[in-house]
Structure formats: C-alpha cells, structure tokens
Amino acid sequence: MISQELKKVILTELNLDDFDLQDETIAPEVPGWDSLNHVNIILAVEKSFNIKFKSYEVLRMKNVGDLQKLVDLKTGK
Amino acid sequence: MSNIQMDDSKTLWQRWQRNAQRNPDREAIVHWVAGEEPTRWTYKNLIETAKKYSVKIKEAGIKKGDVCAIVMHHNPMFYPLYLGISRAGALPAVLAYPNPRLHPDKFRQGIEGMAQRSGLDYILTERELDPIIHPLIEKPGSTIRSVFFPLEWDIKKDIDPNADAEIEQIALSVKETDPILLQHSSGTTGLQKPVVLSHRAILNHVKNLGSALKLSEKDKIASWLPLYHDFGLIACFQIPLAYGITTIQINPFEWVLAPILLLEVITKEKATLTCLPNFAYNVLAEKIHDEELSEISLASLRAVINGAEPIRHDSHQKFVEKFKKYGFNPLALSCLYGMAEVTLSLTIHEPGKPIKELAVDRNELSRGAMKLADENSVARICVSSGRLIDGCSARIVDESRKDIADGLVGEVAVKSVSMFDGYRNYPEKTAEVVENGWYYSGDYGFRYKDEFYIIGRKKDLIIVAGKNIYPEDIEDAMNQVEGVIPGRVISFGEEDEQMGTEQIAVVAETKAEDDKEKNTLRMDILKAGMAIDVNIHKVYLVPPRWLIKSSAGKPSRKANKERIISREDKQVWSR
Numbered sequence: 001m002i003s004q005e006l007k008k009v010i011l012t013e014l015n016l017d018d019f020d021l022q023d024e025t026i027a028p029e030v031p032g033w034d035s036l037n038h039v040n041i042i043l044a045v046e047k048s049f050n051i052k053f054k055s056y057e058v059l060r061m062k063n064v065g066d067l068q069k070l071v072d073l074k075t076g077k
Numbered sequence: 078m079s080n081i082q083m084d085d086s087k088t089l090w091q092r093w094q095r096n097a098q099r100n101p102d103r104e105a106i107v108h109w110v111a112g113e114e115p116t117r118w119t120y121k122n123l124i125e126t127a128k129k130y131s132v133k134i135k136e137a138g139i140k141k142g143d144v145c146a147i148v149m150h151h152n153p154m155f156y157p158l159y160l161g162i163s164r165a166g167a168l169p170a171v172l173a174y175p176n177p178r179l180h181p182d183k184f185r186q187g188i189e190g191m192a193q194r195s196g197l198d199y200i201l202t203e204r205e206l207d208p209i210i211h212p213l214i215e216k217p218g219s220t221i222r223s224v225f226f227p228l229e230w231d232i233k234k235d236i237d238p239n240a241d242a243e244i245e246q247i248a249l250s251v252k253e254t255d256p257i258l259l260q261h262s263s264g265t266t267g268l269q270k271p272v273v274l275s276h277r278a279i280l281n282h283v284k285n286l287g288s289a290l291k292l293s294e295k296d297k298i299a300s301w302l303p304l305y306h307d308f309g310l311i312a313c314f315q316i317p318l319a320y321g322i323t324t325i326q327i328n329p330f331e332w333v334l335a336p337i338l339l340l341e342v343i344t345k346e347k348a349t350l351t352c353l354p355n356f357a358y359n360v361l362a363e364k365i366h367d368e369e370l371s372e373i374s375l376a377s378l379r380a381v382i383n384g385a386e387p388i389r390h391d392s393h394q395k396f397v398e399k400f401k402k403y404g405f406n407p408l409a410l411s412c413l414y415g416m417a418e419v420t421l422s423l424t425i426h427e428p429g430k431p432i433k434e435l436a437v438d439r440n441e442l443s444r445g446a447m448k449l450a451d452e453n454s455v456a457r458i459c460v461s462s463g464r465l466i467d468g469c470s471a472r473i474v475d476e477s478r479k480d481i482a483d484g485l486v487g488e489v490a491v492k493s494v495s496m497f498d499g500y501r502n503y504p505e506k507t508a509e510v511v512e513n514g515w516y517y518s519g520d521y522g523f524r525y526k527d528e529f530y531i532i533g534r535k536k537d538l539i540i541v542a543g544k545n546i547y548p549e550d551i552e553d554a555m556n557q558v559e560g561v562i563p564g565r566v567i568s569f570g571e572e573d574e575q576m577g578t579e580q581i582a583v584v585a586e587t588k589a590e591d592d593k594e595k596n597t598l599r600m601d602i603l604k605a606g607m608a609i610d611v612n613i614h615k616v617y618l619v620p621p622r623w624l625i626k627s628s629a630g631k632p633s634r635k636a637n638k639e640r641i642i643s644r645e646d647k648q649v650w651s652r
Contacts, residue, residue, distance in 0.1 A: 028178030031603035034612040035333035055335035
C-alpha cells in the first residue's frame with residue numbers, strides 16, 4: 001500500500017491535487033509522469049525521505065509499489 | 078592515429094561487407110543491457126547473420142524497393158535484421174515502439190497515416206503488437222501487406238548457397254542512387270514527412286561528417302539515442318558501421334531511468350565519442366549523485382556532440398563543471414546543426430577547440446540583427462553550431478528567399494551532396510521546401526565569421542528533449558476535450574531552463590468559471606495529452622474570445638505565446 005507521505009511527494013512533484021496511486025500503478029498511467037520527469041520524482045522522494053537510491057535500484061522498479069518497498073527498506077520500516 | 082580512408086563502395090551493403098573482410102574480428106556493435114553481459118557483434122558475425130535474415134526476408138516475399146517498418150524493442154537481433162533488409166534491396170524504416178501511455182488507437186492511426194503517406198509495405202515487429210497492427214492489413218485501401226515477427230524466425234541453420242547467391246545478385250543490382258532508407262519525422266496522422274535517402278547521400282555524408290570529426294580506427298561511439306531518430310540512426314549507427322568502427326548501443330528506455338548507464342559504458346568500453354541532445358547535458362550534470370560516480374572516467378572522450386535541439390550555453394557549463402573531475406576534457410565539447418533532409422548535419426564544431434559563443438544584445442536580436450552586447454544590453458549568449466562540413470553550402474535568406482548579410486537573422490537555406498530525394502509520395506510538401514536545389518529549413522539563425530548560430534524556428538515545431546512535436550497534433554487532441562471550446566486552443570514550447578529543453582504548454586478557451594471546474598478540465602487536458610504520448614507541462618485556461626486570431630482567422634500561436642508569457646493577465650488561469 002502506498003503511504004500518504006510518498007503519495008504527497010509524488011503528487012506535489014507532478015503538480016496534481018489527487019490521483020489514486022496503487023501498488024500496481026505504473027508511471028505512464030499518471031498524468032505528468034513521463035521519462036523526463038521521472039528523474040525529478042526520484043530526486044524529490046530521496047530528498048523528502050533523506051535517502052539515496054542507486055541507479056540500478058531505480059532501473060528495477062516496475063511500479064509505485066516497488067518504489068514504496070524501496071523507500072520502506074531504506075528508511076528501516 | 079590515422080584517419081580512415083573511404084573506399085569506392087557504391088552501396089552501404091558493399092561497404093559493410095568490405096569492412097567485415099578487412100577487419101572480421103573487430104567489434105561492430107556492442108549491444109548494451111543494464112546489468113547483463115553485452116552482446117558483441119563482430120563485423121564478420123554481423124554480416125553472416127544479416128545474410129541469414131536477408132534470405133528470410135526474401136522467403137517472406139519482400140522485394141527490392143519494398144518499405145519495411147521495424148517496430149522493435151532494444152534487441153541484439155535488430156542490427157543484422159536491419160542490414161539483411163538492406164541487402165535484399167528493401168528499405169528499412171525504424172519506428173518508435175509505442176510507449177504504454179500511448180492509446181492503441183492513436184498508435185494504430187499513426188501507423189496508418191504513415192502507411193498512407195509513405196506506402197509502408199510490411200511491418201516487422203514483435204508478437205505483442207499483432208492485435209494492434211493486424212487490423213490495418215484488412216482495412217480497405219491499406220498499403221500494409223503483412224506483419225512479420227522476425228525475432229521468431231529460425232536463423233540457426235546454415236544458409237542455402239543458392240538463395241544466398243540470388244540475394245547477392247539483388248544486392249549487386251542496387252545502384253548508389255537507389256534509396257536505402259526511409260526516415261520519418263515526428264507527428265501523427267498525416268503530419269509525418271517521410272524523408273528518402275539514397276546510398277549515395279549516406280555514403281557522402283559519412284565521408285564528409287566523418288572527416289570533419291577526424292574519425293580514426295580507434296574511435297568508438299557510445300549512444301543511448303533511439304534509432305528512429307536521425308541523430309541516433311545516422312550519427313551513431315550508419316556512420317560507425319560505414320567507417321568500420323565500433324558503436325555501443327544502450328537501451329534508450331533504460332538510459333532515461335538510469336542516465337549513469339552512458340557514463341558506465343564510456344568508462345568500461347573507453348568510448349571516444351557520444352552524441353547528446355541538449356537536455357541530456359543537464360540530466361547527466363544534475364541528476365546523478367557524486368557517490369555513484371567514483372569509478373567513472375570520461376578521459377577517453379574526445380567529442381561529445383550536442384545536436385537535435387537548440388544548444389544552450391548553461392548546459393555545457395554545467396556538464397563541464399560536473400565532469401572535469403572525472404577526466405572530461407572541456408575541449409571535447411562539440412555540436413552540430415542539421416536536419417534529416419540533408420541526412421543529418423550541415424555544420425559541425427570541430428572537437429578539440431573551444432566552441433565559439435557570442436554575448437549579443439537580446440533586443441537587437443529579436444529585431445533581426447546580431448549586435449555584440451555592451452554594458453547597456455540585456456545579453457543572450459548564442460552558441461555556435463560550427464562551420465559547414467564539406468559538400469554543404471548554406472545561405473541566410475529573408476522572407477522572399479533573398480540572401481541577407483552576415484550578422485542578420487534569417488532562414489537557413491541548405492544545399493548538400495547528401496540531400497534527400499524528397500518526401501516520399503509528397504511532392505507538394507517537397508516543392509514547398511525545395512527550390513532550385515536549395516532546401517529551406519524553417520530554422521532561423523545568423524552567420525558570423527563563417528560560423529552558424531541557430532536561434533529559433535519559423536515553424537511552430539516544439540522540441541522536447543530532442544523529440545520534434547507538432548503543435549497541430551496536440552491541438553487536435555485538445556479540441557476533443559469536453560470543456561475546451563473547439564478550435565479555440567493553441568500549444569507551444571516553453572523554455573525549461575532547469576531541464577535544458579522546451580516543455581509543452583496549452584492555452585485553451587473555456588466557459589469553466591470556478592477553480593474546481595478548471596482543475597477538472599486541466600486533468601482532462603493532461604489525460605488527452607497522455608493518450609497521444611505527449612506530456613502537457615502547463616495548462617493556461619482563458620475565457621471565450623481571449624485568444625488573438627491570425628489573419629487566417631485561426632488562433633495565432635506566436636501572438637498568444639507572447640501575450641501569455643509577457644503579461645500578467647487576471648483572466649488567465651494557469652497551473
């Protein structure tokens with residue numbers, strides 16, 4: 001399940017009020033989340049949670065659920 | 078280090094074969110996939126496998142002159158397939174694999190539009206696209222005769238010598254003036270312009286651009302650029318293969334997720350050249366953490382060539398600042414300017430020398446004259462795109478296509494030994510842009526001390542991260558959105574300094590009044606953009622009759638863009 005905190009970071013970066021982000025949501029389904037913006041979203045998540053991703057970790061993410069899992073792992077949740 | 082001498086090959090197939098005979102074990106293509114061992118095609122293996130594909134191509138009924146659209150993911154078999162099509166005398170045309178956000182109907186319409194315009198004969202693709210593409214074959218009037226899945230072809234068996242000999246005869250019958258490939262411009266239904274290039278055009282270009290770049294036997298080109306784009310196809314695929322050097326091909330989809338891949342490839346393979354659209358300099362400089370770069374060395378690079386979108390001084394600065402401590406030589410910065418209609422490049426900055434930059438008076442420039450900035454000026458830094466390459470001529474002309482003096486801003490007109498043979502099946506479009514052998518590019522710029530500075534476009538084309546997007550396509554999609562007054566919408570490119578590229582803005586007239594309605598409409602506009610695989614970055618909503626009309630009675634993109642950007646207007650809602 002996507003945490004409110006992660007959802008807020010993503011939606012703020014995309015300038016969206018709301019969007020139903022689920023574990024299986026993929027970037028192309030979310031308005032504004034294109035390849036050019038992807039890197040900005042990742043950096044915003046890193047900044048907000050005070051964590052750092054490795055490039056290969058980013059490459060392996062298939063959906064928002066994978067991003068959540070990685071955030072949880074890095075923040076020790 | 079000796080520069081490579083070109084031989085007298087008349088076709089690309091002949092050149093590729095000769096390269097394989099001269100250096101059979103040299104790596105032709107290193108196919109790179111993140112986290113895996115790369116696939117390494119030597120020239121010998123590549124040619125042998127291409128021969129097998131050419132037999133399959135013939136068995137499939139594909140004949141000399143037929144157009145074969147290739148729609149495939151990053152796959153190591155793409156390369157011999159491409160060469161095999163060429164050997165059989167058919168014309169490969171690489172198309173983009175559809176992004177998941179692109180609506181299947183829009184993808185189908187795009188293919189259909191291209192088929193009608195360019196006469197696509199066959200689609201070579203992957204099985205998963207069959208349900209989308211297949212209905213096109215049955216459609217009345219369709220030019221597409223069949224869909225094939227070449228990744229499923231069995232090419233393990235030895236080649237039948239008779240079939241091989243027959244195809245070699247076909248390859249020998251191809252003349253240097255025959256077309257080798259079809260390159261599609263961006264755009265959806267009806268807006269694509271299929272550029273036809275001959276063997277001679279490409280061989281001339283390879284020679285002239287290669288010589289300007291001083292290509293040598295030791296050069297290796299690393300690229301993440303997609304092969305449906307001329308910068309990727311010509312600069313990073315055709316040129317190295319025709320020269321007989323190595324190209325390393327990275328998956329574009331992987332690169333956008335992990336830009337460090339390119340730097341790893343350069344480090345591990347000791348690549349000497351790479352080509353980037355401007356935005357990539359910003360991404361590489363600002364979006365990768367230093368701690369990931371500890372093993373990166375860019376010392377092998379002797380040229381990083383900026384092209385495919387306007388060149389920005391700040392982007393170069395950021396790149397140099399970031400990477401000089403990783404061995405990057407600032408004199409390796411290079412750039413080119415050109416267009417698919419002259420195969421790729423008209424001008425290039427010779428690597429190894431500093432790129433010329435001019436601080437000019439912004440106001441004078443907007444009035445059409447280059448004046449060096451003084452203490453009273455608001456300055457704009459114009460980055461030179463270099464000098465003409467051999468075999469090219471250029472003029473700067475006014476609106477009546479008359480030459481104007483150096484330092485004055487006008488349209489760039491081009492003549493080249495690598496000129497295209499016109500837009501396929503589109504003589505009226507060709508006639509619009511070609512007159513007496515000169516191609517009128519629609520780009521604005523000036524010449525100063527034999528260097529060319531490109532500063533804008535006559536056409537309303539939007540270039541986002543090196544990708545050309547026609548505003549008409551966006552406006553067509555927006556006109557279907559409920560709440561937008563039909564015919565009362567424009568789109569344009571808005572500078573994004575942080576990303577070093579343009580982003581798409583839409584201005585739409587609407588009767589929506591409160592914030593809630595406007596936010597809902599904005600979401601619908603964003604979704605309509607997604608359906609055509611376009612990311613709308615900013616939405617401006619304005620009341621009815623707000624948009625300024627041109628003399629033709631349609632909303633003017635230029636006037637409304639200026640109005641939106643230059644003035645605060647309480648009637649404009651934006652987000």
